Amino acid sequence: MASVTSAIEGSEQEAVGDALVLEIPGDAAHLSTARLFAAAVGRHFGVDESAIDDVKLGVSEAVTTAVDDPDRAGPPTIVVRRVDDGTLWFEVRWRRGDGGDLEASMSLQVVRGLFETATLSVEGDGETRIRFGLTNPDSNVPG
Amino acid sequence: MQDPWAIVALGGELDAHTAPRLREQLSGLLDEGRYHIIIEAERVEFMDSTGLGVLVGARKRATEHEGALAIVCTRPNIVRLLDITGLDKVFPVFPSLDQALAS
Numbered sequence: 532m533a534s535v536t537s538a539i540e541g542s543e544q545e546a547v548g549d550a551l552v553l554e555i556p557g558d559a560a561h562l563s564t565a566r567l568f569a570a571a572v573g574r575h576f577g578v579d580e581s582a583i584d585d586v587k588l589g590v591s592e593a594v595t596t597a598v599d600d601p602d603r604a605g606p607p608t609i610v611v612r613r614v615d616d617g618t619l620w621f622e623v624r625w626r627r628g629d630g631g632d633l634e635a636s637m638s639l640q641v642v643r644g645l646f647e648t649a650t651l652s653v654e655g656d657g658e659t660r661i662r663f664g665l666t667n668p669d670s671n672v673p674g
Numbered sequence: 675m676q677d678p679w680a681i682v683a684l685g686g687e688l689d690a691h692t693a694p695r696l697r698e699q700l701s702g703l704l705d706e707g708r709y710h711i712i713i714e715a716e717r718v719e720f721m722d723s724t725g726l727g728v729l730v731g732a733r734k735r736a737t738e739h740e741g742a743l744a745i746v747c748t749r750p751n752i753v754r755l756l757d758i759t760g761l762d763k764v765f766p767v768f769p770s771l772d773q774a775l776a777s
Binding site: 559560562563566584585587595598637641644645 | 687690720758
């Protein structure tokens with residue numbers, strides 16, 4: 532069962548208001564839930580309708596990367612927050628053990644193709660994040 | 675005489691959850707020797723790289739037997755996915771079934 536929470540997330544950049552967070556089971560059956568969440572939160576933050584499809588695809592591909600990760604050690608969590616420069620960040624996090632490189636993931640390549648701001652980071656403790664930001668969420672140009 | 679083109683009409687969402695069903699269906703067609711396939715995707719509301727991967731796999735099998743796999747679609751989100759992945763240069767994409775059949 533997916534759970535939705537609202538939380539203030541720490542970041543190098545100051546979050547403006549609460550972040551919206553959705554944790555979903557690590558199962559492809561919940562990809563549609565992830566997309567519904569991404570679209571709803573995008574609209575909540577004023578993302579232009581013409582960019583909503585890109586947001587849905589970006590989040591769906593990022594969650595797919597997590598679900599398909601053979602070294603995944605925890606459920607994927609989607610975190611969305613706006614920071615003080617106006618950028619709206621979408622982030623998919625999960626924990627992974629020591630394992631293979633995620634760079635070959637086709638899903639990751641699609642996220643990068645959609646958003647110039649897309650990054651993948653894997654911390655020493657296994658915390659893994661794919662994030663992308665929309666610098667002008669209310670325009671139709673993905674960041 | 676059998677129609678040379680097998681037309682597969684898709685709808686709904688094509689992602690990592692639903693793609694295995696499409697893979698199974700296309701494999702069935704290819705196993706029957708149907709190597710000319712048209713994917714009618716105008717009613718597909720969402721497609722991701724996993725769905726596209728299924729089409730790539732089917733196309734590979736089809737072309738190994740001198741067949742082809744074409745896509746009928748004008749939906750901007752799917753056309754964009756094909757563009758981002760560079761697969762718009764791999765798949766023949768047509769705006770209508772009639773145009774695909776006439777090709």
